[in-house]
Amino acid sequence: MLSGRRRGFKRDGQILMTSITKNIRNWLIFILILFFTWFLWRSVTGYAGLVPWCNIKIHGDILRGNESTIKRAIASLRKTDKPVYKNLCANIDHIYERYCLGSDWNLTSPLVWMEKPGCYVKGTHAIYITPRKQSSYSQIIDLSKDLKIFSGHAKEFWDGN
Amino acid sequence: MPRVSGTIKFIFALLIIIAFWWNFTHYVDFGSGCYLKISTGLEFNNTTIKNGLKALKYAVPTTYRMVCRDVTVIRTGVSCGGFGGGCYHGGSRSEIYVSVAQGAVLESAAIIAHELCHLYQDRDGKPFDENECYLVDDAVLREMAKF
Numbered sequence: 087m088l089s090g091r092r093r094g095f096k097r098d099g100q101i102l103m104t105s106i107t108k109n110i111r112n113w114l115i116f117i118l119i120l121f122f123t124w125f126l127w128r129s130v131t132g133y134a135g136l137v138p139w140c141n142i143k144i145h146g147d148i149l150r151g152n153e154s155t156i157k158r159a160i161a162s163l164r165k166t167d168k169p170v171y172k173n174l175c176a177n178i179d180h181i182y183e184r185y186c187l188g189s190d191w192n193l194t195s196p197l198v199w200m201e202k203p204g205c206y207v208k209g210t211h212a213i214y215i216t217p218r219k220q221s222s223y224s225q226i227i228d229l230s231k232d233l234k235i236f237s238g239h240a241k242e243f244w245d246g247n
Numbered sequence: 248m249p250r251v252s253g254t255i256k257f258i259f260a261l262l263i264i265i266a267f268w269w270n271f272t273h274y275v276d277f278g279s280g281c282y283l284k285i286s287t288g289l290e291f292n293n294t295t296i297k298n299g300l301k302a303l304k305y306a307v308p309t310t311y312r313m314v315c316r317d318v319t320v321i322r323t324g325v326s327c328g329g330f331g332g333g334c335y336h337g338g339s340r341s342e343i344y345v346s347v348a349q350g351a352v353l354e355s356a357a358i359i360a361h362e363l364c365h366l367y368q369d370r371d372g373k374p375f376d377e378n379e380c381y382l383v384d385d386a387v388l389r390e391m392a393k394f
Contacts, residue, residue, distance in 0.1 A: 145350065145351075180352075182351055182352075184349075184351060186353070186392050186394070187353070187354075187388060187392070188388055188389060188392040188394060189385050189388050189389055190357070190381045190382075190384050190385035190388060192377075192381045193381050193382070193385050194385075202394050204394075205392040205393055205394045206392075206393045207302060207306075207352055207353045207391055207392060207393075208302070208305070208306035208390065208391045208392075208393055209301065209302035209303065209304065209305030209306030209307070209356075209391060210298065210301070210302045210305075210306075210352050212298075212352055212353075214351075214353065214392075236393075239393045243305075243393075247305060
């Protein structure tokens, strides 16, 4: 038989344990909700990957472009060329699916620039990619090469500054 | 835990709101001594302008210094210059209008440089000449876009 005092201690211990377990459970639920919200937010707002160390936001062109081609090209780089993928993640945070006009459109015909695959915008961590509707395998490969070139330009620019 | 009085909570909340508002309506670069007011109209967005200014800072520093020195307010809105355009109203005011409807950093930087050119034309008493200012934004675009 436990004395009244010891019984009291045991009951207090049980209450404390239940309270700690409840707290841990509540925190886990909170973290799960937070993670789910973050996952949903990234998916909806057009981020290229779901890994926190590669925050590249894609500003797609719904009418003329195909955001998924860019995502596939990045995924392809992740699998095939790790150093380039790392460089891309380190130096680029925005990819715009739009024509990169390298001169004023009132002085030079925009058609000249529309034929280019895109460009790196100096002074930023942004890349412009010419919108393409098609999403064939060869285009994904071409785009991977373009991303490699432009992220190289970004690295070169920021290393020099 | 010590209890925090309602007044302190209110002051703290107010300070946070003021800080957000100030950050939304101003561009400050202490390192370069640059201070600009950004007035957002219907285009409730200041990010494009700020990104455009930051891009100019690193890519075309001379233009950036001129913007910091001679422009006091950048107003956003499609009412002047149309979607993705810009304008300068004249009257020796150091205000330029830049539309951020397209949300793109390269164009934003070029339009800021273009409107700055009109501001200088006005200050120098020269007639407005679009071609001269096209050349200015053309130079900015050529400098910033690397193919």
